[in-house]
Amino acid sequence: MNDMRILERAVSQTDIKISARKVQVYYGEKHALKDVDVDIQDKTVTAFIGPSGCGKSTFLRCLNRMNDTIDSCRVEGRIALDGEDIYDKRVDPVQLRARVGMVFQKPNPFPKSIYDNVAYGPRIHGLARNRTELDEIVEKSLRGAALWNEVKDRLAEPGTGLSGGQQQRLCIARAVATQPEVLLMDEPCSALDPIATSQVEDLIDQLRSEFSVVIVTHSMQQAARVSQKTAFFHLGNLVEFGNTDDIFTRPHDPRTESYISGRIG
Numbered sequence: 001m002n003d004m005r006i007l008e009r010a011v012s013q014t015d016i017k018i019s020a021r022k023v024q025v026y027y028g029e030k031h032a033l034k035d036v037d038v039d040i041q042d043k044t045v046t047a048f049i050g051p052s053g054c055g056k057s058t059f060l061r062c063l064n065r066m067n068d069t070i071d072s073c074r075v076e077g078r079i080a081l082d083g084e085d086i087y088d089k090r091v092d093p094v095q096l097r098a099r100v101g102m103v104f105q106k107p108n109p110f111p112k113s114i115y116d117n118v119a120y121g122p123r124i125h126g127l128a129r130n131r132t133e134l135d136e137i138v139e140k141s142l143r144g145a146a147l148w149n150e151v152k153d154r155l156a157e158p159g160t161g162l163s164g165g166q167q168q169r170l171c172i173a174r175a176v177a178t179q180p181e182v183l184l185m186d187e188p189c190s191a192l193d194p195i196a197t198s199q200v201e202d203l204i205d206q207l208r209s210e211f212s213v214v215i216v217t218h219s220m221q222q223a224a225r226v227s228q229k230t231a232f233f234h235l236g237n238l239v240e241f242g243n244t245d246d247i248f249t250r251p252h253d254p255r256t257e258s259y260i261s262g263r264i265g
């Protein structure tokens with residue numbers, strides 16, 4: 001192998017942030033995800049698409065062990081973050097979820113002030129040595145979530161008093177505050193109006209300069225707008241994974257073709 005090929009290979013391997021191999025998920029007897037293999041690249045937006053019930057959210061929740069909270073759920077196979085098995089018994093799920101943050105479908109701010117919503121994670125993970133550093137993290141996170149200008153004069157007010165779109169950006173700021181390496185978003189715009197959706201989509205595009213974003217979406221237009229990679233799931237199988245442009249214009253699998261042309265789902 002020549003030097004250039006060796007270099008290209010090294011670069012492409014370090015680009016992989018999360019690697020999943022032969023992942024199976026069961027809810028009791030139900031086999032919800034079958035043999036999923038996928039590599040999530042660093043500093044890239046990856047969209048998970050597919051009909052309702054195909055397993056998108058289930059797989060997303062595997063990536064930060066959120067399924068641990070569901071008693072009937074069993075995960076098999078290997079999922080590695082930077083090459084390390086996240087299901088290893090030495091891994092603390094709370095620490096893992098600071099590295100692999102999550103934003104949910106419905107904005108779920110804590111019943112605390114705007115400031116404390118964002119400061120919560122940095123406080124429990126000891127990311128600030130004093131109040132000045134904490135203030136800096138809160139401001140940077142709120143700026144990063146494109147919310148600072150709207151809330152800087154009302155930081156002590158409850159987060160739950162913000163509009164739906166602002167609450168979702170607050171939840172993004174809360175996730176960003178722990179300096180995650182990956183941000184998982186489960187239909188983050190489904191409760192938002194078109195203007196708030198567009199703000200969150202712009203934000204996703206900015207966030208990928210800092211870390212990987214994985215987004216579950218029912219909107220193919222949204223997947224096409226925000227992602228560089230797309231994974232199409234169907235009946236618990238990962239049918240096709242590739243560049244978003246290719247998935248939407250030249251899908252290989254007839255099931256992907258049927259879904260994107262609106263014949264299934």
Ligand SMILES: Nc1ncnc2c1ncn2[C@@H]1O[C@H](COP(=O)(O)OP(=O)(O)OP(=O)(O)O)[C@@H](O)[C@H]1O
Nearest residue numbers: 027032050051052053054055056057058059070072
């Ligand atoms: N907590 C649970 N207990 C039992 N079965 C579950 C649970 N969560 C999901 N399932 C089942 O697992 C399968 C995959 O569900 P999942 O929510 O991952 O699909 P999805 O593609 O995200 O669907 P949607 O687009 O409707 O949100 C479905 O058959 C669902 O009924």
